[in-house]
Amino acid sequence: MKFKTFAAFVGPSIFLMLLFIAAPLVSVFLQSFYVTQPVFETVEVETCTPGFPTQTCVTELKTQPILGEDGKVVTEVRYVGLESYRNVLEPDRAWAALSALDFNTLLTIDFWKALRFTLTFTLVTLPLVVGVGLAIAVAVNNASRLIRGPIIFVSLLPFIITPVIGALSIRWLFIGDGIMTAFLEWWLSRDIAMFAQGWTIELLMMFYRVWHVAPFAFVVFYAGLQTVNQDTLESAIIDGASRWERLRYVVIPHLMPLIVFISLIHLMDSYRVFEEIVGFSSQAHRISLQWLTYDFLTPDDSGNRSISRASASAMLTMIGIVILLVPLLRKTWRDHKGGRV
Amino acid sequence: MIKQILLAGGLSLAAIGGAAACDFQNEVPVKSLSAGFEAWKAVTDAMAKCGNFEAELDQEFRTKQPAAFAADPSLYQIGGVANGTLVPLMNEGTVRSLDNLVEKHGQNLTANQLIKINGEIMAIAMMVNAQHLMYREDLLSDLGISVPKTYDEVLAAAEKIKAAGVVEYPVGGTYKTGWNLAQEFVNMYLGMGGEFFGDGNEPSIENDKGVVALETMKKLTAFMDPEYLVSDSTYVQQQFQQGKIAMANLWASRAGAMDDPNESQVVGKVKMAGAPTAAERAASTLWWDGIVIAKNASDEQADAAFRVAMAGMNPDMVKANNDAAVWLIEGYEPGPLAQGVVETAQAGAVPYPASSQMGLMHTALGNGVADYLTGAKDAQTTLRDIANAYRTSAKEAGLIQ
Numbered sequence: 001m002k003f004k005t006f007a008a009f010v011g012p013s014i015f016l017m018l019l020f021i022a023a024p025l026v027s028v029f030l031q032s033f034y035v036t037q038p039v040f041e042t043v044e045v046e047t048c049t050p051g052f053p054t055q056t057c058v059t060e061l062k063t064q065p066i067l068g069e070d071g072k073v074v075t076e077v078r079y080v081g082l083e084s085y086r087n088v089l090e091p092d093r094a095w096a097a098l099s100a101l102d103f104n105t106l107l108t109i110d111f112w113k114a115l116r117f118t119l120t121f122t123l124v125t126l127p128l129v130v131g132v133g134l135a136i137a138v139a140v141n142n143a144s145r146l147i148r149g150p151i152i153f154v155s156l157l158p159f160i161i162t163p164v165i166g167a168l169s170i171r172w173l174f175i176g177d178g179i180m181t182a183f184l185e186w187w188l189s190r191d192i193a194m195f196a197q198g199w200t201i202e203l204l205m206m207f208y209r210v211w212h213v214a215p216f217a218f219v220v221f222y223a224g225l226q227t228v229n230q231d232t233l234e235s236a237i238i239d240g241a242s243r244w245e246r247l248r249y250v251v252i253p254h255l256m257p258l259i260v261f262i263s264l265i266h267l268m269d270s271y272r273v274f275e276e277i278v279g280f281s282s283q284a285h286r287i288s289l290q291w292l293t294y295d296f297l298t299p300d301d302s303g304n305r306s307i308s309r310a311s312a313s314a315m316l317t318m319i320g321i322v323i324l325l326v327p328l329l330r331k332t333w334r335d336h337k338g339g340r341v
Numbered sequence: 342m343i344k345q346i347l348l349a350g351g352l353s354l355a356a357i358g359g360a361a362a363c364d365f366q367n368e369v370p371v372k373s374l375s376a377g378f379e380a381w382k383a384v385t386d387a388m389a390k391c392g393n394f395e396a397e398l399d400q401e402f403r404t405k406q407p408a409a410f411a412a413d414p415s416l417y418q419i420g421g422v423a424n425g426t427l428v429p430l431m432n433e434g435t436v437r438s439l440d441n442l443v444e445k446h447g448q449n450l451t452a453n454q455l456i457k458i459n460g461e462i463m464a465i466a467m468m469v470n471a472q473h474l475m476y477r478e479d480l481l482s483d484l485g486i487s488v489p490k491t492y493d494e495v496l497a498a499a500e501k502i503k504a505a506g507v508v509e510y511p512v513g514g515t516y517k518t519g520w521n522l523a524q525e526f527v528n529m530y531l532g533m534g535g536e537f538f539g540d541g542n543e544p545s546i547e548n549d550k551g552v553v554a555l556e557t558m559k560k561l562t563a564f565m566d567p568e569y570l571v572s573d574s575t576y577v578q579q580q581f582q583q584g585k586i587a588m589a590n591l592w593a594s595r596a597g598a599m600d601d602p603n604e605s606q607v608v609g610k611v612k613m614a615g616a617p618t619a620a621e622r623a624a625s626t627l628w629w630d631g632i633v634i635a636k637n638a639s640d641e642q643a644d645a646a647f648r649v650a651m652a653g654m655n656p657d658m659v660k661a662n663n664d665a666a667v668w669l670i671e672g673y674e675p676g677p678l679a680q681g682v683v684e685t686a687q688a689g690a691v692p693y694p695a696s697s698q699m700g701l702m703h704t705a706l707g708n709g710v711a712d713y714l715t716g717a718k719d720a721q722t723t724l725r726d727i728a729n730a731y732r733t734s735a736k737e738a739g740l741i742q
Contacts, residue, residue: 283711301703
């Protein structure tokens with residue numbers, strides 16, 4: 001292909017990627033080193049509000065921003081270096097806890113608590129998603145043609161549901177005396193409160209994620225299964241390989257690139273776990289890194305938000321994903337190079 | 342053709358609506374942005390009768406409002422605010438002084454409705470809200486318990502109710518992590534007579550009052566649904582309606598729902614009383630809801646917007662919606678549902694101390710208090726960590742040097 005044609009095809013998407021991915025990333029990266037603050041003054045203010053039977057007036061010292069001549073708040077931008085990162089990571093407290101081997105204390109610091117949950121969540125759901133996806137794909141592949149269509153349709157359903165809606169519906173099944181909790185209580189004849197402690201919520205969140213994402217793995221694996229070399233399979237049967245051996249030595253090696261692909265996507269997605277936290281309102285017990293960023297960005301009643309710490313936390317999340325992906329990417333790269341020789 | 346019919350229908354409806362209650366025909370387009378609870382619905386419906394008025398009722402208004410009012414011209418002329426949400430608008434100077442407008446069109450306002458900051462009227466309040474005690478009168482009188490006045494009495498009563506086993510959980514609480522939980526701590530800590538800030542906006546919550554406030558909260562949770570950390574006002578309201586709890590410190594704006602026969606199984610059995618007192622005063626805060634007018638609007642628009650707002654806050658509207666809120670507007674007949682707020686105010690509850698630094702403190706509390714209730718930290722550590730979290734964000738915001 002001529003370079004010009006190539007450029008004409010690729011150009012627009014490169015431009016859009018630069019505009020919508022690279023530029024915001026650079027902007028967030030820069031923002032994490034600066035803080036923007038209003039210039040404050042402290043003045044005495046008298047505030048009168050409704051009371052019974054008459055108004056109550058309070059005079060107090062208030063810190064309020066200075067308004068410039070254009071009627072806007074006067075702000076100043078300050079370079080703070082790594083301070084926002086320090087504020088997120090709290091290295092002093094973390095180090096003190098670590099050197100005392102006191103992990104419970106370490107896990108009361110927001111970032112480390114979030115990291116612990118995010119990593120557990122990511123690494124536990126990964127094999128489950130791959131395994132369940134593969135199992136459904138193999139099962140569907142062996143099912144008779146008559147019922148294959150309906151089975152595929154039903155197994156895809158969880159994937160179609162909007163994540164937050166899915167999480168909310170599972171929450172409503174289990175919260176308080178929800179249908180499922182009521183059933184479990186009747187079955188085990190004991191009082192159950194799924195949302196009263198962290199580990200049950202964590203289990204529910206993982207269950208939800210596997211339920212939601214496994215269909216995606218299934219579809220990919222099912223497509224891959226259609227391309228397995230039938231001759232190899234037949235010769236394996238003639239050689240006396242059992243069903244399990246065929247799966248282990250013929251099918252899985254053939255699907256390996258797809259397994260790596262699914263793992264990459266899943267690692268990236270589940271490291272950014274967020275819908276589950278909001279859907280299950282687990283903030284009291286479990287928070288994730290992405291939720292931490294969101295929390296920094298959410299303005300409170302008085303309109304404050306911590307843009308700098310949010311930027312730092314977002315950058316840290318990205319670094320975390322890159323570190324997680326490195327082993328898989330290196331493997332793909334090696335295979336790729338090996339294939340060329 | 343269809344379009345014309347629809348248009349004609351719309352026009353005639355508007356004409357009928359206009360004739361019903363508004364005393365003038367509004368010609369200038371006016372828009373408002375406010376929260377979406379029952380009282381706002383009533384008021385904005387009444388405003389709409391003046392014509393050319395569009396109301397946006399949105400529970401996420403607090404994130405939208407500062408930016409929408411900072412635009413020039415402002416995207417909304419009327420804003421619905423409360424103690425807390427007035428702060429960002431005041432800080433950015435995007436609301437106008439109402440002195441002249443009140444003089445021109447505010448004949449029906451009572452002195453209690455005028456929110457004055459440094460003597461200037463900046464907002465018009467329409468209702469007050471507070472968390473106060475709601476209790477199942479039938480259960481308490483059956484068990485011979487008098488209405489608890491202090492938190493010690495609440496705990497004693499809860500113990501008796503638990504022993505009698507008449508409800509699933511004796512106490513309900515809006516302890517959902519985040520804003521709600523922080524609000525409960527604010528109530529309790531102010532009730533203990535605590536102060537949140539010292540000189541230079543430094544936090545001052547690391548003291549005995551803070552510890553006792555936390556301890557009282559934890560004692561209460563022993564009588565609650567174990568899932569208290571996810572229960573918000575709506576959840577507690579439903580627990581009441583389904584007869585699962587006997588007492589709760591709940592928002593006055595939820596009182597009407599207890600007697601709603603469509604939702605409630607305990608119609609007429611839930612009574613209101615003042616918020617229980619802690620060491621110093623009633624452990625609750627007083628809130629008001631009301632309107633502001635945008636600064637970035639022409640004088641003509643502001644005039645029309647204010648007239649529309651005044652027409653909305655009229656005695657007829659209050660009569661039709663008497664139990665939707667504790668109104669400050671003339672014509673309100675304080676019914677039994679208002680008793681809780683009045684008693685709470687008389688027991689010394691203070692207005693919620695809204696300010697920039699209080700916003701940050703509220704967030705830090707909302708994220709931090711749960712660690713004590715779950716047992717992850719002791720009280721002193723919890724308070725120290727909350728103070729540090731506040732200090733970090735206050736430094737980032739520039740409130741502490």
